[in-house]
Amino acid sequence: MLKKYLIYLPLLLVSLLFLCYCHMANRPADSSSDIHTITEIPPDHIPPTTTSSPAPRLYASAACVMDADSGRILYGKSEASPLPMASTTKIMTCILALENGNMEDPVTFSSKAASMPKVRLGAGKDKTFLLGDLLYSLMLESHNDTAVAIAEHIGDSVEGFAAMMNAKAAELGMSQTNFVTPNGLDAEGHASTPADMCRLASYACTNQAFLELIRTPSKTIRETSGKGSFSLTNHDAFLTSYKGAIGIKTGFTNKAGYCFVGAARRNGLTLVSCVLGSGWPPNKTYKWADTKALMNLGFENFSKKNVPVKNLSSYSISVENGKSDAVGILQPEIPSFLLSETDTIDVRYSLPQKIQAPVRQGTAIGEVQILVNGGPLGSYPVYPAEDVEKQTFADIVYDIFHLFLSF
Numbered sequence: 001m002l003k004k005y006l007i008y009l010p011l012l013l014v015s016l017l018f019l020c021y022c023h024m025a026n027r028p029a030d031s032s033s034d035i036h037t038i039t040e041i042p043p044d045h046i047p048p049t050t051t052s053s054p055a056p057r058l059y060a061s062a063a064c065v066m067d068a069d070s071g072r073i074l075y076g077k078s079e080a081s082p083l084p085m086a087s088t089t090k091i092m093t094c095i096l097a098l099e100n101g102n103m104e105d106p107v108t109f110s111s112k113a114a115s116m117p118k119v120r121l122g123a124g125k126d127k128t129f130l131l132g133d134l135l136y137s138l139m140l141e142s143h144n145d146t147a148v149a150i151a152e153h154i155g156d157s158v159e160g161f162a163a164m165m166n167a168k169a170a171e172l173g174m175s176q177t178n179f180v181t182p183n184g185l186d187a188e189g190h191a192s193t194p195a196d197m198c199r200l201a202s203y204a205c206t207n208q209a210f211l212e213l214i215r216t217p218s219k220t221i222r223e224t225s226g227k228g229s230f231s232l233t234n235h236d237a238f239l240t241s242y243k244g245a246i247g248i249k250t251g252f253t254n255k256a257g258y259c260f261v262g263a264a265r266r267n268g269l270t271l272v273s274c275v276l277g278s279g280w281p282p283n284k285t286y287k288w289a290d291t292k293a294l295m296n297l298g299f300e301n302f303s304k305k306n307v308p309v310k311n312l313s314s315y316s317i318s319v320e321n322g323k324s325d326a327v328g329i330l331q332p333e334i335p336s337f338l339l340s341e342t343d344t345i346d347v348r349y350s351l352p353q354k355i356q357a358p359v360r361q362g363t364a365i366g367e368v369q370i371l372v373n374g375g376p377l378g379s380y381p382v383y384p385a386e387d388v389e390k391q392t393f394a395d396i397v398y399d400i401f402h403l404f405l406s407f
């Protein structure tokens with residue numbers, strides 16, 4: 001009798017598989033009325049609310065003002081053109097010393113360091129100071145001999161230190177910059193751009209020891225022997241003449257002209273600026289006028305704003321071979337941006353129409369891109385709302401069993 005019914009077993013299995021197929025092909029999607037399965041999410045376009053404001057009138061050959069937090073360039077004049085940057089170079093020298101040196105280390109002036117032209121500390125060959133004290137000499141008085149002494153101490157030689165400077169520049173995205181000297185004296189190939197120097201200043205503003213240095217009004221340092229002492233004064237007039245000024249670094253050479261890299265903070269907003277070739281003698285004050293004009297442009301025309309983004313949590317994405325047919329989407333975390341009324345904003349949504357199981361909540365399945373005036377401002381990952389496991393054969397058998405019970 002058993003053998004008689006065994007001949008029906010293949011037919012039964014085929015029937016079960018057919019029912020499985022029918023069941024899987026007709027599994028209902030989430031019926032919630034406020035959830036929509038993605039076909040395509042159209043981009044958002046937000047036009048400017050006013051016409052462009054007039055560009056500032058600047059003396060500088062090249063200039064830039066940047067949001068220190070996001071790196072967005074708010075205004076530029078030949079901001080990507082490499083030019084000599086004089087003693088603003090010493091920002092990088094100071095940062096490398098802070099990051100790679102011990103402030104209690106003794107630093108001795110070599111004959112090469114002592115031979116540097118003015119402006120200089122003038123301590124002389126074989127004089128020794130603590131590294132931490134020499135940073136005041138470097139940043140307050142812009143001493144060229146001090147820069148070389150520090151470079152030789154940190155990098156073993158000026159050339160070795162220049163290699164460190166360029167490696168750090170590459171790390172910071174200063175793609176148009178090449179350092180040759182630690183003090184910024186004119187040298188073949190020693191150049192940067194206003195945009196790159198703003199990137200350097202933005203990074204420097206995250207270092208509290210650097211900020212304390214550049215905001216020090218005056219300092220007296222002494223040789224480690226206790227014999228010689230030197231009084232230092234901060235020559236950054238911007239520091240005391242502009243509301244919210246943080247300071248940073250001046251510079252001048254015959255080739256570079258007057259230069260200044262500045263930073264200021266108001267109402268939680270930090271701006272950095274750079275002017276290169278901002279006049280030549282006797283126009284020493286042009287750099288201050290240019291810097292204030294750039295800072296005013298930023299503070300008066302830009303503010304933190306939220307970009308309107310579609311509610312992605314109202315969408316779901318189809319899941320193939322999963323225990324669920326679809327998975328919800330978490331709303332991405334998008335910060336506020338520094339924007340002006342003249343900006344054109346575009347929001348693009350890059351999400352698949354379907355994904356394969358398994359789905360993991362911590363693995364991004366797409367992104368939201370924010371563009372301002374056609375350029376990228378930020379890209380933010382989009383994550384599924386939950387895990388979806390891959391459907392197994394046991395799951396299929398379980399579904400068929402319940403399907404039979406429903407007949």
